[in-house]
Amino acid sequence: MSEPMATIVPHPGARAAEPLIVKLEAVGKAFRRFERQPFLLRNLVLRLVGRAPSPKEFWPLRAVSFEIRRGETVGLVGQNGSGKSTLLRLIAGACFPTEGQISVRGRIAPLLSLGAGFLPDMTGRECVEINATALGLTRDEIRARLDDIVRFAEINDFIETPVRYYSSGMMARLGFAVAVHTDPDLLLVDEVLAVGDHLFQQKCIARIHELRDGGTTIMFVSHSAETMRQLCDRVLWLRDGHLVRDGEPGPILDEYLQVLA
Amino acid sequence: MQSAAKNARPLPDAWSHRTARRAWVGSLTDEPLPEGARRQPAPSWLYVLRVLTLHDYHARYRAQALGVVWSLLNPLVMMGILSVIFTHMFKSSQPNYPIFVLIGLVVWQWFSSALHAATGSFVHNAEIVKRTVFPRQLLPLSMVLSYGINFAMESCLLFIFIPIFPSAFKLSPALVLVPVLLFWLAVLIAGVSLAASVLNVIYRDVAYLVTTGLTLLYWLTPLIYEIERIPYPYRTVWRCNPLCGILTGLRGAVMLGEWPSLLGWAGIVIPTLLVFAVGWLTFRYYERLVLDYV
Numbered sequence A: 001m002s003e004p005m006a007t008i009v010p011h012p013g014a015r016a017a018e019p020l021i022v023k024l025e026a027v028g029k030a031f032r033r034f035e036r037q038p039f040l041l042r043n044l045v046l047r048l049v050g051r052a053p054s055p056k057e058f059w060p061l062r063a064v065s066f067e068i069r070r071g072e073t074v075g076l077v078g079q080n081g082s083g084k085s086t087l088l089r090l091i092a093g094a095c096f097p098t099e100g101q102i103s104v105r106g107r108i109a110p111l112l113s114l115g116a117g118f119l120p121d122m123t124g125r126e127c128v129e130i131n132a133t134a135l136g137l138t139r140d141e142i143r144a145r146l147d148d149i150v151r152f153a154e155i156n157d158f159i160e161t162p163v164r165y166y167s168s169g170m171m172a173r174l175g176f177a178v179a180v181h182t183d184p185d186l187l188l189v190d191e192v193l194a195v196g197d198h199l200f201q202q203k204c205i206a207r208i209h210e211l212r213d214g215g216t217t218i219m220f221v222s223h224s225a226e227t228m229r230q231l232c233d234r235v236l237w238l239r240d241g242h243l244v245r246d247g248e249p250g251p252i253l254d255e256y257l258q259v260l261a
Numbered sequence B: 001m002q003s004a005a006k007n008a009r010p011l012p013d014a015w016s017h018r019t020a021r022r023a024w025v026g027s028l029t030d031e032p033l034p035e036g037a038r039r040q041p042a043p044s045w046l047y048v049l050r051v052l053t054l055h056d057y058h059a060r061y062r063a064q065a066l067g068v069v070w071s072l073l074n075p076l077v078m079m080g081i082l083s084v085i086f087t088h089m090f091k092s093s094q095p096n097y098p099i100f101v102l103i104g105l106v107v108w109q110w111f112s113s114a115l116h117a118a119t120g121s122f123v124h125n126a127e128i129v130k131r132t133v134f135p136r137q138l139l140p141l142s143m144v145l146s147y148g149i150n151f152a153m154e155s156c157l158l159f160i161f162i163p164i165f166p167s168a169f170k171l172s173p174a175l176v177l178v179p180v181l182l183f184w185l186a187v188l189i190a191g192v193s194l195a196a197s198v199l200n201v202i203y204r205d206v207a208y209l210v211t212t213g214l215t216l217l218y219w220l221t222p223l224i225y226e227i228e229r230i231p232y233p234y235r236t237v238w239r240c241n242p243l244c245g246i247l248t249g250l251r252g253a254v255m256l257g258e259w260p261s262l263l264g265w266a267g268i269v270i271p272t273l274l275v276f277a278v279g280w281l282t283f284r285y286y287e288r289l290v291l292d293y294v
Helices: A041-048 A084-092 A124-134 A139-153 A156-160 A168-180 A198-213 A225-231 A249-260 B002-006 B045-060 B069-089 B097-119 B126-131 B138-155 B173-202 B206-220 B234-239 B242-256 B262-293
Strands: A020-032 A057-069 A073-077 A099-104 A108-111 A186-190 A217-221 A234-239 A242-247 B015-018 B023-026
Touching: A020 A084, A020 A217, A020 B262, A057 A084, A057 A099, A057 A217, A057 A234, A057 A242, A073 A084, A073 A225, A073 A249, A084 A099, A084 A108, A084 A186, A084 A217, A108 A168, A124 A139, A124 A156, A124 A168, A124 B045, A139 A156, A139 A168, A168 A186, A168 A198, A186 A198, A198 A217, A198 A225, A225 A249, A234 A249, A242 A249, B045 B138, B069 B097, B069 B138, B097 B138, B097 B173, B097 B206, B097 B242, B126 B262, B138 B173, B173 B206, B173 B242, B173 B262, B234 B242, B242 B262
Parallel strands: A073 A217, A073 A234, A108 A186, A186 A217
Antiparallel strands: A020 A057, A020 A099, A099 B015, A234 A242, B015 B023
């Protein structure tokens, strides 16, 4: 794969007048590779006496800088392992950067995986209560919206059933339903739309449109170029952890698809 | 679309920033936030803690026929066995040995089962830890509280024994001490649990260490014997164990109507605070590693 481009022209966007909501400055994230057991006593001792190489690092994300203004709908593209999920986790606050600084504000609703934030033994209701509270809703607001959430997720009578008995479609629907019913300022969606059936996908996309028109900022990962074109007004392309393109969806998606082919 | 966005709720002025070393709330630039700046209201984590606690409590008994009866049966059986052994074979000087040992057993059950559950709390719930955003302390703390519910129910067993061993209980003003002592007990369990939960992510050995450590502590704490059986100078060492002080205090308050001495309080408060501080700092130190390694 070619070297990432050295400079990215920051995308001014159509919303230059809107306030900033996300700002990343030279953000990098390193993980250990766990090739050898890093904490095994023998290895710890070897490292102390300088006989073992320090553990290898792996950077799923490096030197990423961009700004997002309120109301933008930003799609993230890139092949598997290009750092898309790590980027969303970092913005959501689910982990800390190794380098650089991440700044966000407002109410963030992260949908980072299928059934995000559900313990398998929890009932649907408990999941809704925990997640909606973590997203900033009060108890009264949750009570008032529970019916809407259940209706949107099409869970019906299964709300008192532990989620371990849910189908993957039900989990995805419930997770999405909670996130979109909390009036987020920033919605982060990581490929969870792929699970639901066609009808539910359409419903989600309609809902995302609705949120977008209401001023919600949206960042989402999808492998469907069609969905991207439909929803986004800006696309970020990640390759090997570097941001290589940032701008209008049309040309970037064309180029991306060409590289893939 | 532009106009619709203007109707949106205004964004808070306060940004939350994160770097490798710290997380803080402030303005986008380095200037301090002005007076009256809009802040993002914090979610009510207490409610999350409540839901997690009740969930853990209910989930524990979901697929069982007898449910919470198990947790009551265990101390009763132990109390029966130990009472036979200690009153007939080892001749305890304690006139109401069954009550004496029951208090020890229910306290121990809270301590050991909460610590066990908290130790595995991150490892077993890796998905929720990785993918959601909430103060991670809540997970081990909810275990401490949910086993606290069990403890409360087991303690009610004592009421059954009031008519059977009337001389073992003393209605006195010292009973107001019970909630105070239980508070310190909860703080102690929380401190150990916080440390064990994060350390177990990095060193999975901790789970085994906890099991062995608990067995050791079981015998080093005057649970089933009286502290008077330990000769000086060892008794002084025993008294540094906060669990020992709490137990002595509880038994004194319930059975004899006694208040702990000033030295007794010192033996409870100082080591407990020390354990909690070490546990909390350990947690804060390793918290970020947990997010990557779990």
